[in-house]
Amino acid sequence: MNILITSLARLLIFPGLLFAVPAAWFFLWVERKAVARMQGRIGPPFMQPFYDFIKLVGKDTPQRTGASEMLMKAWPLIAVSAAAGAVGLLPVLPASGGFQGDLILLLALLEVPSMCIIAAGFSSRSIFGEIGSAREAVLSVSYNVVFLLAIISIAASQHTFRLDALAQLPASPLRWLGILAILVCLPAKLHLNPFSLPNAEQEIYSGPMTEYAGPELAMWELSHGLEWVAATGLVATLVAPQLTLWWVAALVFVALSFFIVLLLSVVASATARLQIDTTVRFYWQCTLIFAVLAVASALFMRFRA
Amino acid sequence: MNILTMLWKNLWGGSRTMLFPARPAAGERFRGLVRFDPELCTGCAICKMRCTSRAIEFKTGKGEFYWSYDPGQCTFCGRCVEGCKSHALSQDEECPPVYTTIGELKKSYTVARKPPAPKPPAAVAGSTANPATGGAQ
Amino acid sequence: MKLWNRLMCYCRRRSPWLFHMNAGSCNGCDIEIIASLTPRYDAEQLGVRLEGSPRHADILCVTGPVTHNAVEAIKTVYGQVYGPKAVIAIGSCPATTNVFIDSRTLAGPLNLHIPVDVFVPGCPPRPDAIILGVAKAAEILAARGNKPATVASEPEVVGECSNCACREANPKEVQA
Numbered sequence: 001m002n003i004l005i006t007s008l009a010r011l012l013i014f015p016g017l018l019f020a021v022p023a024a025w026f027f028l029w030v031e032r033k034a035v036a037r038m039q040g041r042i043g044p045p046f047m048q049p050f051y052d053f054i055k056l057v058g059k060d061t062p063q064r065t066g067a068s069e070m071l072m073k074a075w076p077l078i079a080v081s082a083a084a085g086a087v088g089l090l091p092v093l094p095a096s097g098g099f100q101g102d103l104i105l106l107l108a109l110l111e112v113p114s115m116c117i118i119a120a121g122f123s124s125r126s127i128f129g130e131i132g133s134a135r136e137a138v139l140s141v142s143y144n145v146v147f148l149l150a151i152i153s154i155a156a157s158q159h160t161f162r163l164d165a166l167a168q169l170p171a172s173p174l175r176w177l178g179i180l181a182i183l184v185c186l187p188a189k190l191h192l193n194p195f196s197l198p199n200a201e202q203e204i205y206s207g208p209m210t211e212y213a214g215p216e217l218a219m220w221e222l223s224h225g226l227e228w229v230a231a232t233g234l235v236a237t238l239v240a241p242q243l244t245l246w247w248v249a250a251l252v253f254v255a256l257s258f259f260i261v262l263l264l265s266v267v268a269s270a271t272a273r274l275q276i277d278t279t280v281r282f283y284w285q286c287t288l289i290f291a292v293l294a295v296a297s298a299l300f301m302r303f304r305a
Numbered sequence: 306m307n308i309l310t311m312l313w314k315n316l317w318g319g320s321r322t323m324l325f326p327a328r329p330a331a332g333e334r335f336r337g338l339v340r341f342d343p344e345l346c347t348g349c350a351i352c353k354m355r356c357t358s359r360a361i362e363f364k365t366g367k368g369e370f371y372w373s374y375d376p377g378q379c380t381f382c383g384r385c386v387e388g389c390k391s392h393a394l395s396q397d398e399e400c401p402p403v404y405t406t407i408g409e410l411k412k413s414y415t416v417a418r419k420p421p422a423p424k425p426p427a428a429v430a431g432s433t434a435n436p437a438t439g440g441a442q
Numbered sequence: 443m444k445l446w447n448r449l450m451c452y453c454r455r456r457s458p459w460l461f462h463m464n465a466g467s468c469n470g471c472d473i474e475i476i477a478s479l480t481p482r483y484d485a486e487q488l489g490v491r492l493e494g495s496p497r498h499a500d501i502l503c504v505t506g507p508v509t510h511n512a513v514e515a516i517k518t519v520y521g522q523v524y525g526p527k528a529v530i531a532i533g534s535c536p537a538t539t540n541v542f543i544d545s546r547t548l549a550g551p552l553n554l555h556i557p558v559d560v561f562v563p564g565c566p567p568r569p570d571a572i573i574l575g576v577a578k579a580a581e582i583l584a585a586r587g588n589k590p591a592t593v594a595s596e597p598e599v600v601g602e603c604s605n606c607a608c609r610e611a612n613p614k615e616v617q618a
Contacts, residue, residue, distance in 0.1 A: 032486075038312040038483040042322040045456075048489050054453040055500070062497070062526045128495075206494030213497040213524045270308045322484040325577070329482075329568040358534075358541040378538040380565040401563040403575045405582075407537065407553060410563070 024225025076219035082112035083226035121208025191300020311435030461499035467506025
């Protein structure tokens with residue numbers, strides 16, 4: 001019973017839904033405001049992502065004919081629930097029992113939103129959706145190699161896939177190498193410049209999202225915000241030192257995520273969108289080195305230990 | 306690295322934005338709304354002929370004429386102002402306001418024709434001028 | 443319900459998403475729309491976002507006198523914008539076809555084809571005038587609620603949001 005209560009609290013309150021949704025809006029605002037300030041503008045007011053969400057919920061729902069109506073309604077909901085689940089699984093608080101989850105589960109949940117975007121573009125039966133989904137698929141294949149290799153090598157060096165072991169990493173060069181590799185993959189995961197291909201507005205009319213409107217679009221925006229929280233939270237838990245008091249751990253988690261959001265905003269405002277071939281070449285030629293180094297050092301440490 | 310120093314300067318240098326209802330001042334030769342002075346107008350209708358977008362309407366009547374200007378139709382080129390010999394038209398620095406109904410901004414005037422100025426004495430003996438001619442267009 | 447309607451009215455005014463469409467324009471007004479997103483004028487301080495798809499937007503900004511080729515496209519895109527929606531005619535061309543008044547290639551001013559809410563005159567209008575027009579259209583959108591606009595330019599009836607603060611900003615809508 002105790003286990004059920006604590007796992008429900010982790011999934012629903014902190015770092016679950018009750019924390020994740022306002023944190024998602026907050027991080028979306030921080031990114032827009034930081035990019036605006038660095039461009040010399042003022043930027044949106046504080047509650048802007050919340051206003052956008054409520055306004056989208058109040059728009060007309062689209063009526064679509066054909067078999068794809070159920071499917072198109074389902075994709076944003078699957079994306080939101082997967083992203084919220086990923087946030088709920090993050091090992092923020094020291095292991096207090098309850099549903100521990102697994103690194104494999106966390107990685108799978110982090111992948112589901114981009115799979116949903118790809119599927120949504122193809123099921124929208126619009127040419128812009130197909131092109132956008134194809135781009136998103138190519139992007140996903142490229143950055144996932146580095147991302148998964150880096151995080152799996154960090155886990156393999158600890159000889160376990162349990163999440164609380166990830167939160168208690170010893171300080172080693174392998175850990176920082178892995179964190180650096182993951183940070184390089186984050187702009188692609190979150191569709192930020194320089195890898196914001198699927199959102200190329202002037203070229204493909206918002207790509208996979210072209211046919212979405214109203215409450216479904218609100219769900220897509222929310223899933224995007226939750227992806228922000230999950231991805232930055234993952235790096236924050238890897239970086240954070242081991243702390244005993246739960247509220248100090250929570251504060252450090254939020255502060256580190258905030259700092260990573262600022263870092264990503266600097267990268268987003270300093271760069272322009274790269275083409276698809278440059279992106280693929282970047283991830284397969286340049287950053288693969290990181291991942292290979294991480295795997296090599298993990299193997300090395302394993303055979304030494 | 307230039308981009309990073311630029312971002313840093315932007316971040317700490319403050320924004321250059323004008324907060325919402327503030328608007329930048331127009332320069333002194335800005336071609337804004339056309340202003341009409343009924344006192345100076347002689348009813349020659351050169352402005353209507355020169356107008357490129359038919360924003361100026363002119364109808365003549367007995368002893369008076371009707372002049373109207375629609376800023377929604379106007380393209381602010383300034384030909385009417387250049388062509389007006391009596392300097393009744395001028396362009397000020399005010400931008401036309403935003404409106405919601407077609408024709409809302411149209412301004413019309415009905416101006417009585419003024420008698421022509423009395424001729425100088427040297428030419429009085431030779432003229433048989435009839436002062437109040439409502440000259441046809 | 444009342445609270446939800448007031449919240450919806452408040453949020454609609456603060457989050458106008460734009461879709462820009464060119465119906466045969468000379469591009470002068472299009473450039474000024476882009477200029478209103480630059481740091482000096484910064485439309486984003488009002489929450490304005492230029493969207494890539496008409497289905498995402500609330501406000502359709504149309505520039506240009508409507509040429510014969512563009513009429514069907516304008517009507518299609520207007521149908522693709524989900525309600526509640528508003529239309530802004532930017533520049534003097536869509537309002538009155540401006541200098542092209544005798545041209546054979548035009549299908550008339552914009553309000554013959556779709557209901558237009560705000561006209562922003564100018565050739566081209568200054569970016570601050572465009573932002574004023576967007577703010578006014580956002581207020582009209584918020585006050586309209588969920589009632590659809592009519593084709594002819596009849597005055598708009600205030601929707602269900604009759605208590606919110608946007609009414610004081612726009613007393614003309616109440617008398618309509």
